[in-house]
Amino acid sequence: MTIGTALVTGASSGIGTVYAEKLAQRGYDLKLIARDRDRLDRLAEKLSADHGVTVQALPADLSEPADLEYVSSMLSYDASLRLLVNCAGIGPSGKVLASETAGLAGMVYLNVDALHLLTVAAAKAFVARGQGGIINIASVVALMPERFNPSYVASKAFVLALTQAMAVELEPHGVRIQAVLPGFTRTEIFGRAGIDINIIPDEMMMDAEEMVSAALAGFDQGEIVTIPSLADARLWETLEDARHSLAPHLSLKHAAERYGVTKARRLAR
Ligand SMILES: NC(=O)c1ccc[n+]([C@@H]2O[C@H](COP(=O)([O-])OP(=O)(O)OC[C@H]3O[C@@H](n4cnc5c(N)ncnc54)[C@H](OP(=O)(O)O)[C@@H]3O)[C@@H](O)[C@H]2O)c1
Structure with a gap:
């Protein structure tokens, strides 16, 4: 008996x-997606040998609509699936103004459209089954839009907002969703983007092992948003409180006084 299948x-x-690796250790069977x-x-051979779970390697290019549809439909028809982990993503190789538009669009398609389609497919399937979890890898740059490539930052802000909003819809159905916001994490993403990883200060770079262990601990603790580096969780709570306190002021019948619109209209009458 396993605890179900995770699609990564x-x-x-x-x-x-x-x-x-960590989900196989926990006893999940796995479906592994990448190109x-x-x-x-x-990886499939190693994980099934090490942990005695069933692991399927399913090569797919999530930038191709047909492959994306194939993976998305699997979430609907495979009743053993209990967990979706959306990790596939690419980083930018420079500033937006120096980038080819097609390259930026390709990044946004993978980081946003593909993740969105898979998240919605999993959400519907898991709600129908009355259980399941979704883990979306965003990034801390979602919180610091001024510091990084705008298209990448916006793609990660989408992942954060999608996850926070989906959490509200999924909560009554017993389906969990989490956004993970890693800082710099030692992976191939830098090399693939043509960035020398050594220019990033060592004290800002977490090993992927440690990052994922913390993120899974956050998932176990029921967090909707997990920021592995953040020692003082109150800083995040303060930001969220400030954001929520804006709510009563954001949609009103009249424009704010400082824009002079209401005064001008009153004088015109
Ligand atoms: N590393 C960091 O500092 C950092 C920080 C914050 C957030 N993140 C996010 O973490 C996620 C994972 O990145 P990583 O750091 O682990 O980078 P990575 O080592 O480069 O892994 C990216 C993964 O995405 C897959 N992928 C890329 N294009 C794909 C496509 N078209 N279809 C299917 N799979 C595709 C790659 O596999 P194939 O090449 O085999 O397809 C690879 O398995 C990304 O969403 C990234 O934005 C990373």
């Missing part, structure tokens, strides 16, 4: 590989 995207390297068939096959 981006499982061929970095954060996704560590999730696959690199050889790496997925090697």
